Amino acid sequence: xxxxxxxxxxxxxxxxxxxxxxxxxxxxxxxxxxxxxxxxxxxxxxxxxxxxxxxxxxxxxxxxxxxxxxxxxxxxxxxxxxxxxxxxxxxxxxxxxxxxxxxxxxxxxxxxxxxxxxxxxxxxxxxxxxxxxxxxxxxxxxxxxxxxxxxxxxxxxxxxxxxxxxxxxxxxxxxxxxxxxxxxxxxxxxxxxxxxxxxxxxxxxxxxxxxxxxxxxxxxxxxxxxxxxxxxxxxxxxxxxxxxxxxxxxxxxxxxxxxxxxxxxxxxxxxxxxxxxxxxxxxxxxxxxxxxxxxxxxxxxxxxxxxxxxxxxxxxxxxxxxxxxxxxxxxxxxxxxxxxxxxxxxxxxxxxxxxxxxxxxxxxxxxxxxxxxxxxxxxxxxxxxxxxxxxxxxxxxxxxxxxxxxxxxxxxxxxxxxxxxxxxxxxxxxxxxxxxxxxxxxxxxxxxxxxxxxxx
Numbered sequence: 001x002x003x004x005x006x007x008x009x010x011x012x013x014x015x016x017x018x019x020x021x022x023x024x025x026x027x028x029x030x031x032x033x034x035x036x037x038x039x040x041x042x043x044x045x046x047x048x049x050x051x052x053x054x055x056x057x058x059x060x061x062x063x064x065x066x067x068x069x070x071x072x073x074x075x076x077x078x079x080x081x082x083x084x085x086x087x088x089x090x091x092x093x094x095x096x097x098x099x100x101x102x103x104x105x106x107x108x109x110x111x112x113x114x115x116x117x118x119x120x121x122x123x124x125x126x127x128x129x130x131x132x133x134x135x136x137x138x139x140x141x142x143x144x145x146x147x148x149x150x151x152x153x154x155x156x157x158x159x160x161x162x163x164x165x166x167x168x169x170x171x172x173x174x175x176x177x178x179x180x181x182x183x184x185x186x187x188x189x190x191x192x193x194x195x196x197x198x199x200x201x202x203x204x205x206x207x208x209x210x211x212x213x214x215x216x217x218x219x220x221x222x223x224x225x226x227x228x229x230x231x232x233x234x235x236x237x238x239x240x241x242x243x244x245x246x247x248x249x250x251x252x253x254x255x256x257x258x259x260x261x262x263x264x265x266x267x268x269x270x271x272x273x274x275x276x277x278x279x280x281x282x283x284x285x286x287x288x289x290x291x292x293x294x295x296x297x298x299x300x301x302x303x304x305x306x307x308x309x310x311x312x313x314x315x316x317x318x319x320x321x322x323x324x325x326x327x328x329x330x331x332x333x334x335x336x337x338x339x340x341x342x343x344x345x346x347x348x349x350x351x352x353x354x355x356x357x358x359x360x361x362x363x364x365x366x367x368x369x370x371x372x373x374x375x376x377x378x379x380x381x382x383x384x385x386x387x388x389x390x391x392x393x394x395x396x397x398x399x400x401x402x403x404x405x406x407x408x409x410x411x412x413x414x415x416x417x418x419x420x421x422x423x424x425x426x427x428x429x430x431x432x433x434x435x436x437x438x439x440x441x442x443x444x445x446x447x448x449x450x451x452x453x454x455x456x
Contacts (some may be wrong), residue, residue: 008033009190011275012218014226024336033045036191037184071257074169074210077115080266080275081108083304084237084250086258089169092208093257094201096175096230098223099213099239103264104248104273105214108239109171111140111272112212113147120146122167126177126187139337140272147392153187153276155180155199167209172200175213176224190226197229230254245361247282248273261302278420279306283360292389297372298393298411298423299364304408307391307413309359310369312376317353328358330365337374337396344436345447349381368405370396371424374447375454384455389421394448402426412437 008017020033073088082088084094099105106128114123114137121144125133133149141199148165152158155178162170167440172178178196179187186192197213204211213233216224221259223230226436234256235400241248250264257362265276276282284296284307293312298305310329317323326334334356341347354377371394393411395403404426410434415423416439426434428455434441443449 002031006035006037006208008035009226011190014190014194014228019192027268028266031260034189036189040434047107070350074119075113078112078275079277080250080264081112082344082408083236083250084262084264086255086262088362089210090234090257090305091210093234094204094211094239095235096213096215096223096233097237098217098454100217100241101243103239104268105239106173106268107136107140109173109212109214109274110136113169113171114140114142114144114167116147117144119144119168120147120148120160120166121169121171122150122165123171123173123317124150124152124158125173125367125414126151127173137229139270149198153179155196159199159203162203162260166342169212170200171212172214175200175229176216188224189378190219191307194226194228201232204217247276249362260304262380263301264302267361278306279304279332280414283308283362285309287388290385292383292385293376295372295376295386296378296391296420297369298415299366299369300407301366307366307414307418308369309364310376311357312373312380313355314349314377314381315353317351322351323353323355325354326356328363329369330355333370334373336398337370340398340400341374341377341447345451346380347378349377352381366405367395368393368411370394371402371450375424378455382455387422389419390424390444390454391415391420391422394424394444396447401448402428402444404429404445408432412439412441414437424453 001374008020010026012029012032013024013027015024017033023030024032033211052071073090076082097105110123113123128228130149130151150158150161150375161398165236174195175197176188179192180195180199183195184193188411198420200211203209218224235252238253239248239250240251246268248266248268250266251262252262254260264278266273267276295310297310299308323419326329326337333378338349338354342349354392356373372392374396375386375392393408397403408425408429412423416437422437422440422442424442424444427443432441442453
């Protein structure tokens, strides 16, 4: 019997070391190294599934000799997921789907599996029993009778069932629960996750079967397991949301077949996840009367225009040091905007508490909401409400100038579609004519011009 070879792996980033060390030199975490067996039995080195394409010996081709083929995608009924994936599921692709516990990962994947009417889907679960999955499927509604459920964690047994069934889509829930006999370590370890993902990747590429992997995340919000797992897959999706809110955001952090700037929005209900086709309906609060400190921004999330509500509260500091608090917006950028108002525009906010909130529970990084943030702060400071038909789309510079933002036509069009009557944009946009839109366009160059137009 061959001597077992062991090495130490960092459970946070997957780095290797021949001996145990306290602090990982790669990621800087403490006490994350665990000893694992790395040698593989000779009789189990073969791929656990058979494929005729694996027998073909590859040879190098000149780049102009490679045959161009039209990209075929599998359409799905879920428009939000379809947008995030880039237009559908690519055959042979592997998608990693991560999110916090209880956020709705399994519900969304089961919803996809039971909703694809013309596809044979195999849903492999290592966390729930068949009865639990059936109960959830009854709750969200079964539309695809060709959806098969398998509760198994051993990859060798899973591939045997795949050969018998021949699914057109494979869903694994979750990759951390799988284990293979080729690696002698516990499920969820770095070696097991890497090896199981490698076996599934070979299966996906050699049989052109799309594979969805559900993954756990760590306490800091990153995907659990080795970082190489994110490099192996074609697409990484992140399911975000607050348990105190009913809305969920689906973002893509990596996509080899589409843009990484897309966003999908869902509403969690008792019957499953509902697609939100008009995000502005959840980001703008309906009020009976105007309230000071509220401004509407026309922003872009990837390629998608939407209107969002910014809420500000300015009050006299009760203690010596004024507070600066922000939810959904970069606190450092808020400090920069307040410094611009103090230095360039003469508004005395240094001794006042400023609180900022982005409605809907989402985090915004688009600089196009700067002007809306500034106007919300000034509105709360003067205690004068902004008209309900006014919105803003501009960036604020350090000298107090109003700077242009990208794709202003789509922002104006979205505001016009939702019934807004006025919009403030930068004066330096070229080719924008007021006569082309039904909405009234205010082109301004300084914050003082905006303040004068709003509050007189």
